[in-house]
Amino acid sequence: FIESDEAPSFAAPQVFFSSDRRLATFEIEPSSPPTRSLVGVPLTVTVVDGARSLEAKVDPVAAPSDATSLIGMLLIALLGGVILNLMPCVLPVLSIKLLGILGHGGGERAHARWSFIASAAGIVASFLALAGVAIALRQAGLAVGWGIQFQQPAFLAVMVLILLLFAANLWGGFEINLPRWLLDRTPAGEAQPSLTGHFLSGALATLLATPCSAPFLGTAIGFALARGPLEIVAIFAALGIGMAAPFLLVAVWPDAVLRLPRPGRWMVRVRVAMGVALAGTALWLLMVLVEQIQTAPTAQDQASAPGAITWVPFDSAAIQPLVAEGKTVFVDVTADWCITCKVNKLAVVERGEVARRLSAPGLVAMRADWTRPDVAITDYLASFGRYGIPFNAVYGPGVPDGIALPELLSEQSVLDALARAATTPAPAGG
Structure with a gap:
């Protein structure tokens, strides 16, 4: 209830709870259009929950404008993009990044600057292309998610081919040259033809490094996909x-890489090694492609090893009945192409105390495989405001609506969530 001597009466509130039920949002409309601004008008707010009630005096403040919200989210997106460089998902493209750095040792400042600008341009261009795809999918009424390009066999096949071409390029099979129309518009220098390669390397690194979410990235993506095309872009x-x-910083201060040893015979061996790494990445994507084409494995198949956690197939409709029985439910949304998911599994989920807890009686471990498109899983992620993986959530008597875990798991974060979920809340009214 809202009361005030200086404000009109209000209609019944609409209440929205966060996924962990620790935050309630009340939407309350005036019964009639106010004749003055309510900013600064003292209000008495009374919240009633059964036999309990809480009263407090509040002074309304102006809501932040959409522009303010967008600016704040742009800063979060910038931070999320920086952190993405540190996520395990970038492992397949480390060879591309390292080679781009090592190749400038002892070179010219202008050449180094333009090369890193080209790499940065390739990265940004890839993100803009992903934005265009997201907008097109939304306009078509299709599901949108982060990294969903890895669910498409055609995309994987193209990536395998491109990676093999890059590997062949590193092994000296051919060179990538600029078209004449672009060559005429770049600064003079003997290394001009490599700018196209740097641009394509940046674009490829982005496409391969974005199958997994990252801290702050999920928040920014969720904000964008809930709004219009301009916000998405x-x-x-x-x-x-x-x-x-990182590429832009080096472009501003190229001396950081110019002090590296000048490329020589050792660089040939490095190129061969990096080519092997890219070929290995192509092999990994080929294995993911084969898994997608073959029959999907069941969750029970994934738990066939002795002592492994017994995973049951994901079923969102079964979660609440299990919680009503007093059980704790751990949901793991993963995919064959999600490297961060595999890191979480090997480092936290399937080892030590966490694995023992997930195998204990009264706990149900539920796995959702998002390797292929699955509308039910996409909708489930969206219910938490998430559009990418890894994603883990815990349900139980203490958190019947579930609590989402961070993208990078730690043993303590999982154990704390399991303990909180298993805690039976005190009955209302004491």
């Missing part, structure tokens, strides 16, 4: 600039 551009930040 702005947020994705900010993510791209954030991921390209």
